[in-house]
Amino acid sequence: MSEVKKEKIELSVLNRLIKLGLEHKQLFFSSLLLSVILAPIGAISPYIVKIMVDDHILKYDMNGLLKMAVIFVLVLLVNVILRYYFMYVIADLGQSVVQDLRIKTFNHIVRLRMRYFDQTPIGTSITRTINDIQAINEVFTQGVIAIIADLLSIIAILAIMFVTSWRLTLISLIVFPLLVGATWVFKEKAKMSYTRVRNQLSNMNSFLQEQISGMRVVQIFNAEKRQAERFRTINREYTSANLDSVFYYAVFFPVVELISALALALMVWWGAKGYLENTVSFGALVAFPLYLDLLFRPVRLAADKFNTLQMGLVAGGRVFKILDNNDVIPNTGAKYVEKLDGDIKFENVKFAYDDENFVIHDLSFELESGKTMAIVGSTGSGKSTIINILNRFYDIQSGKITLDGINIKDFTLQSLRNRISIVLQDVFLFEGSVYENITLKDPTIPIEKVIEASKLIGADDFLSNLPDGYNFIIAERGNNLSVGQRQLISFVRALVFNPDILILDEATSSIDPETELVIQNAIEKLIDKRTSIIIAHRLSTIRHADKILVMDNGRAIEFGSQEELLAIENGRFKDLVNMQVQNAVIV
DSSP states (O other): OOHHHHHHHHHHHHHHHHHHHHTTHHHHHHHHHHHHHHHHHHHHHHHHHHHIIIIIITTTOHHHHHHHHHHHHHHHHHHHHHHHHHHHHHHHHHHHHHHHHHHHHHHHHTTBOHHHHHHSOHHHHHHIIIIIHHHHHHIIIIIHHHHHHHHHHHHHHHHHHHHHOHHHHHHHGGGHHHHHHHHHHHHHHHHHHHHHHHHHHHHHHHHHHHHHHTHHHHHHTTOHHHHHHHHHHHHHHHHHHHHHHHHHHHHHHHHHHHHHHHHHHHHHHHHHHHHHTTSSOHHHHHHHHHHHHHHHHHHHHHHHHHHHHHHHHHHHHHHHHHHTOOOBOOOOOOBOOSOOOOOEEEEEEEEETTSSSEEEEEEEEEEOTTOEEEEEESTTSSHHHHHHHHTTSSOOSEEEEEETTEEGGGBOHHHHHHTEEEEOSSOOOOSEEHHHHHHTTOTTSOHHHHHHHHHHTTOHHHHHTSTTGGGOEEOGGGTTSOHHHHHHHHHHHHHHTOOSEEEEESTTTTSOHHHHHHHHHHHHHHHTTSEEEEEOSSGGGGTTOSEEEEEETTEEEEEEOHHHHHTSTTOHHHHHHHHHHHHHHHO
């Protein structure tokens, strides 16, 4: 990417960040006003020292000296108080922007298509939402406003220096190009190292999230040493990036001190000569070391602040890339329903996850309301894809899907998904109580309704006997419960929202036969009087199905009742039944 294009991108990001800051007008303009006020106040102290020396100390005016000393202290106090408020205001502004942006980013992420989560490591999204947005805070606290304040201070100091002694000012500025050059080199080197640090941090977050989530697999296959070596490599690269940054700081600040000392030496040499020739006052000679300290301090910190600003802009660019990702399910439907009959119809549906490689080909079927349909087929045949497109987790490329004769795109997403419940094979439970996991913290669902649903499907005995009952705290991902127990909770969760359409996605494939009997009873209660779709490898779980859809490579090859499909000579469903019967005999 060319430097011109990079600058345009950074300016665009900066413009968007400033607009976010302007949403908090009072804080934004208060910080700018304080930076304008602080510039002359911070620069006036050395000038007061000059007056004290020339007009009072050298003239033995003790009364005048006392008054000037009081003024000097008052100026310092005002400077300290205003600087405190300035730092507090820009910190408040930064945190306010971060708070708003983090909420906006999270709300946008949860609206993205499932394709985003299929293609993006979880650790990357976490880094964007936490680390990168926190870096944006520095754009306000150490970046643009702080840089403006420093520039105003430099201008004010130079102005007062010229008023005090233009000769000393010019001699002091001889080394200024050296300082600017050193600062520029440091800025570029530090920028490169900071970029490496951010990239390596993102890699580390992604690696750790993946490894910790899959720790069971790592330990099962004795891969701890191999994964530890991979982490050691990633950590070494992260450490190396940080050490590069430390190296540039270690070189830069001594160089700056050397240049500052050179400027001071030149000023003292020329100032002493000027004082002896009566072209420089003694007060100016005393005040100029203070001027130089005030002048060089913001320049020394400028490189760090510019890098902080640039890193904040890079982080902002990453966050805005997510916010600019318009790959969301279009929620343009206007129809909102409180109740559906549950008639489902697929008409010549074609679907590809990547818009090119189709996994569903010209699929058509109809499931009448209140009926149960089973979907069977080999792995990768398109069974789970059907429920993904029915819920509009993905949109189809062609064809039509209707509920009660209405295209699903005409429903609002909330209305559509409110009427459909899914029980997945891999049940995801959140850290929190059983009650919170069942209701997903929906305040409109009372505990009485949860208990009623639990009793209906036979889960109340299990849930009531847990320590603290429905207030039992479930560990992350439900790791302190068995697979069957997690599945029962997911059934209660599905029922408590009272769906019109129920989908069971291989809900019994990972449980033992004894638990399966309990689950089968729960399934019978769940599918009673509502349209249901059951995806299963075990054909025993679909004995109550009114219709069976047999899928193969994204195509419907058979559709009908169990009796009709078994009557088909050399039929695919018949082969599946015979295969499972033979396996059962062998076992």
